[in-house]
Amino acid sequence: MNSIKIGITGGIGSGKTTVCKIFEVLDIPVYYADIEAKKIVNSDIEIKKSLISLFGKEIYLQNGTINKEKLSNIIFNDKQSLAKVNSIIHPVVRKYYEQWIVDNKHYKWTVKEAAILFESGSYKQVDKIITVVSPLETRIDRIMKRDNTNREIVLKKINNQMSDEEKIKKSDFVIYNNDKTLLLPQILKILKN
Numbered sequence: 001m002n003s004i005k006i007g008i009t010g011g012i013g014s015g016k017t018t019v020c021k022i023f024e025v026l027d028i029p030v031y032y033a034d035i036e037a038k039k040i041v042n043s044d045i046e047i048k049k050s051l052i053s054l055f056g057k058e059i060y061l062q063n064g065t066i067n068k069e070k071l072s073n074i075i076f077n078d079k080q081s082l083a084k085v086n087s088i089i090h091p092v093v094r095k096y097y098e099q100w101i102v103d104n105k106h107y108k109w110t111v112k113e114a115a116i117l118f119e120s121g122s123y124k125q126v127d128k129i130i131t132v133v134s135p136l137e138t139r140i141d142r143i144m145k146r147d148n149t150n151r152e153i154v155l156k157k158i159n160n161q162m163s164d165e166e167k168i169k170k171s172d173f174v175i176y177n178n179d180k181t182l183l184l185p186q187i188l189k190i191l192k193n
């Protein structure tokens with residue numbers, strides 16, 4: 001039997017990873033799409049070839065890992081390049097996730113955590129979607145602390161992302177990660193449904 005595939009998304013600092021850690025404690029395997037994508041960009045031959053033919057071999061460092069600085073300079077300054085890079089990376093990452101799903105099909109549920117679940121199109125690969133939301137000020141505080149950065153930079157990142165309202169509209173469930181609502185009962189209620 002196949003697992004029920006749950007996708008978890010949410011804005012920066014909403015607490016996606018924190019929620020996913022609870023799923024792991026419940027013995028539900030979690031695929032962290034951002035972490036996996038980074039590993040794949042550093043290791044997948046098909047991606048490496050495509051990025052090198054687009055941007056030259058300096059897009060990878062001597063040790064074979066991606067030149068993050070160079071890549072982010074290119075994609076931050078040029079929307080077309082960003083779209084091209086996405087069209088190279090996303091389909092391959094989707095294939096790896098599909099394999100991971102097969103490898104974990106004996107679990108009743110699996111979880112995929114992705115900050116850009118909707119934007120990348122990978123929401124189509126899951127059965128149910130959960131958006132994690134937190135009050136704006138809480139998110140700003142958390143990220144400023146975690147990344148040792150300032151309010152302005154955090155706000156810029158938040159404003160660059162799809163809004164919570166839009167994500168909620170596209171989701172089956174919402175988890176509220178604030179000071180008043182406990183996470184575990186919310187998760188258990190969703191699994192019961």
Ligand code: ATP
Pocket residue numbers: 010011012013014015016017018019115142143146177178
């Ligand atoms: P990002 O998109 O940046 O990866 P995220 O949505 O995965 O963020 P987390 O990494 O889970 O968010 O949370 C951001 C920070 O806030 C972390 O340092 C985390 O420990 C803290 N945090 C999240 N939720 C809570 C909570 N309910 N109570 C206390 N701290 C929390």
